Amino acid sequence: MRRSVGNLWMFAVWIGMAWMALVSPSLAVPAYARQTGQACVACHVSFPELTPYGRRFKLSGYTIGKRQDLPLAVMAQMGYTDVRNNKDDQGQPIVPKTDQIIGSAASLFVAGKINDHIGGWIQWTYNNLFVNSNGQTKGHSGIDNTDLRVTGSSADADSTELRWLYGLTVNNNPTLQDVWNSTPAMGFPFTLPPNGISQIATTLIDGKLAQQVAGVGGYVFWNQQVYVELSGYQAADGFFSVLRRGQLTDEPGGVKRLDGFNPYWRVAYNREWGANSLMVGTFGAIFHVYPDNTMPFTPTDRFRDIAFDAQWQNIGDPNTYTMQFTHIIESQDYRASYPATLEGTPIGVGPTPANHGDTLVTDKLKFTYYYERKYGGTLQVNRTHGSTDTGLYAPGSVTGSLNGKPDTTFFVAELDYLPIQNVRLMLQYYDFVKFNGAGSNYDGSGRNAHDNNTLFANVWVAF
16 A cells, blocks of 8 residues: 555656646647647547537548648557456456556557548557567557548538538548547547456447458538448458558457458437537447457358437536437347357357357446536446356456356546646546446455456646
């Protein structure tokens, strides 16, 4: 405990030094702010949550403003993670490098407009806490979120009102292209503890395909009210292999490999009035996944994800309020994995299903308040529940489930301080009520859900 307190004091000193260094006049602003000439708060409530103007900027293909000769930006994060009980039943650490200050990640962005109709961004990230296939923690770099667009627009007869925004998108993370922050890729928590303990089950659309697939699609936004998109995702191979550069592809259990062209859809109704904006919508996808990513010739399992979401914002001065809700239902059809398991010759690595099909449901509800766009607080509740499957959710480790249930419920509380527009100081706390099927003794070794409670302090800097 004494060491943890000492490290937190060191972290506080580092924050102070970083802040004093960054308020100097030499500080550059992120690429899009330079391009548009706008402050970061024009597009963001707090990065990456978008304002109405930020949504229009993204749907316009990141082309508003003046093209920059050097469209670059960098981002870095340093943090401190404390897990309430980071020891397994043998007394060994569960996750590495907790209770110490560590630089977790750094990213380079190429971001901006090419011309009035083409723009986008490419992110390359160095992850200092990457865990390889041998369970070793070491530095690793690779492609991160990427979204490239070709867009157009049309106005009414007197050119006073924008009627249509339309475009094509190429990206490598389903829902990354979306402009409302109720979808997984850009949803809260915007920054996660890089060495926290993760729950056993999440839906496929909720980040499990990030930087592993290539998506191509088209969208229209009519009268700033109705948004419709249809995209398709495939394995990021061949021409699209750059979109998964740096990911494990030639080892079983590496990237998930999709068969064919997998549909993704998005429909949303948006309304803006005064300081308010409201969106209600639905999105979803059907994915056909090979059980073994090194064997793209076997039958595939099918995952159908259907989601309903909503977002409300009131962006005023000095008070800003935002709320997001997401409900995801995933139907899992193990038409390839289950028969192979019955025959005693399971395909691929990792757990195999005990059922022919399962259901997984995730609900997220988040509320945020900001004062003067500088001091912020957020509270979110997350709940995942689904079918009992003693194969997929097997006991045997701290991330296993004694009763074969994926059920996890937790709260996230976050405090934010933005001393200047491109520096964020953040403190998060995760409180687990239920973890992998139970509140107590969820893994059979006496470990309780509260043992995974996590305190996370983080400094985020971009310029």
